[in-house]
Amino acid sequence: MFLKKSYISLLILSSFIIFIKCRKKEDINSSFTTTPYNLSIPENFPEFEAPNDNPLTVEGVKLGRHLFWETKLSGNNLMSCGTCHSPQSAFSDANQYSQGINGDIGKRNSMVLQNLAWANDFFWDGRVISLEEQILMPVMDSTEMDETWSHFFEEIKYDNQYRKLFYDAFQTTEPDSTHAAKAIAQFLRTMISGNSKYDRVLNDPSVSFTPMENAGFDSFNSLTGGDCFHCHGGILGTDFSYKNNGLDENPVDTGRGLVSGNSNDYYKFKVPSIRNIEYSAPYMHDGRFQTLDQVIHFYSVGVHSNSPNVDPLMEFSQQGGVQLNPNEREELKAFLLTLSDSAFINNPNFSNPH
Ligand code: HEC
Numbered sequence: 001m002f003l004k005k006s007y008i009s010l011l012i013l014s015s016f017i018i019f020i021k022c023r024k025k026e027d028i029n030s031s032f033t034t035t036p037y038n039l040s041i042p043e044n045f046p047e048f049e050a051p052n053d054n055p056l057t058v059e060g061v062k063l064g065r066h067l068f069w070e071t072k073l074s075g076n077n078l079m080s081c082g083t084c085h086s087p088q089s090a091f092s093d094a095n096q097y098s099q100g101i102n103g104d105i106g107k108r109n110s111m112v113l114q115n116l117a118w119a120n121d122f123f124w125d126g127r128v129i130s131l132e133e134q135i136l137m138p139v140m141d142s143t144e145m146d147e148t149w150s151h152f153f154e155e156i157k158y159d160n161q162y163r164k165l166f167y168d169a170f171q172t173t174e175p176d177s178t179h180a181a182k183a184i185a186q187f188l189r190t191m192i193s194g195n196s197k198y199d200r201v202l203n204d205p206s207v208s209f210t211p212m213e214n215a216g217f218d219s220f221n222s223l224t225g226g227d228c229f230h231c232h233g234g235i236l237g238t239d240f241s242y243k244n245n246g247l248d249e250n251p252v253d254t255g256r257g258l259v260s261g262n263s264n265d266y267y268k269f270k271v272p273s274i275r276n277i278e279y280s281a282p283y284m285h286d287g288r289f290q291t292l293d294q295v296i297h298f299y300s301v302g303v304h305s306n307s308p309n310v311d312p313l314m315e316f317s318q319q320g321g322v323q324l325n326p327n328e329r330e331e332l333k334a335f336l337l338t339l340s341d342s343a344f345i346n347n348p349n350f351s352n353p354h
């Protein structure tokens with residue numbers, strides 16, 4: 001009898017709690033709104049469409065920025081995404097290889113984060129095909145941030161600022177890695193660089209190249225000059241393909257081949273954009289070149305025509321490269337330096353908010 005009574009009162013109590021919970025949820029639903037983020041796309045850039053399941057919102061981008069700079073996302077609470085993707089290096093790493101929290105040295109040079117809204121696959125070998133998916137990886141990688149997402153959410157469970165940020169962005173009081181990845185992806189998609197001198201020359205009749213920059217521009221786009229445009233042409237400075245530009249006779253990193261399993265893809269790497277190239281040293285997937293002079297020297301006389309799968313568009317590889325003389329190399333460099341967008345790397349919207 002006693003048992004039964006308490007059972008009934010428990011039932012009443014629990015239905016009351018459920019009632020309150022439901023009520024609360026209803027209130028929440030009716031009041032929840034996000035603000036669409038108005039992405040400003042530079043002139044001449046392709047159109048941008050966000051994935052259907054992750055539209056850009058002011059609240060999502062704000063949360064993403066906090067997470068991008070959050071050191072709690074690493075096992076020792078000392079490393080954030082920004083550690084290896086530093087603004088002054090066009091959101092890459094000035095070190096040849098980045099060091100993880102346990103002292104592990106990576107195998108590839110960190111990549112520039114810019115104009116990712118137009119990229120379809122990620123990493124030097126393109127092994128991941130969505131930004132949302134890519135973002136989960138460095139956190140869990142034991143050689144990088146070495147943290148579990150569940151531990152991170154434990155750590156911030158009682159952090160009122162994060163509770164609000166997640167709630168405002170996704171209307172959830174129980175956020176998980178999917179929410180975090182969506183938010184960081186939104187933030188990364190706002191990181192657009194399209195305000196270099198090159199852009200101003202294209203869009204503003206009152207701005208023009210110096211004669212030297214102009215000669216470099218012609219060389220970049222000419223078969224008889226630097227011949228760079230095949231791969232680094234177009235407004236984004238890359239054709240987003242995977243190619244072997246002939247760095248080594250016996251390459252060590254298999255690159256794209258390991259991802260596709262296709263023997264024709266061995267030793268190919270993502271063509272990186274030449275935008276903001278002034279800031280993003282060192283260069284190539286293994287960060288082997290410290291300066292643009294070394295890069296241009298390589299394309300002039302250092303190309304290995306016998307590198308396996310060397311790209312046919314490296315048209316002068318048989319003679320070691322495009323054979324630019326010292327003056328022509330300076331001209332080409334002058335043009336490459338017009339692709340620097342200092343407003344991008346100094347944009348206060350991308351800096352550490354903590
Ligand atoms: C320990 C250094 C390190 C940390 C920390 C790090 N990254 Fe990276 N990131 C790299 C390296 C190195 C690569 C290239 C790896 C490769 O291709 O194998 C890369 C590549 C990327 C790319 C691919 C870009 C492209 O054009 O394909 C994105 C996006 C990116 N990182 C975002 C992030 C985000 C977001 C975080 C934080 C959650 C983060 N990274 C943390 C080192 C780091």
Ligand code: HEC
Nearest residue numbers: 226227228231243245269271272283284285299311313314
């Ligand atoms: C056949 C395509 C192709 C041509 C032509 C080409 N590149 Fe590249 N470029 C690449 C690829 C692929 C990489 C990355 C290679 C790697 O890391 O293994 C690269 C890397 C670079 C980098 C390093 C970027 C970074 O973020 O590390 C610079 C700078 C560069 N190229 C400039 C040039 C210039 C200047 C020319 C003309 C003289 C040129 N490229 C011609 C395909 C090409």
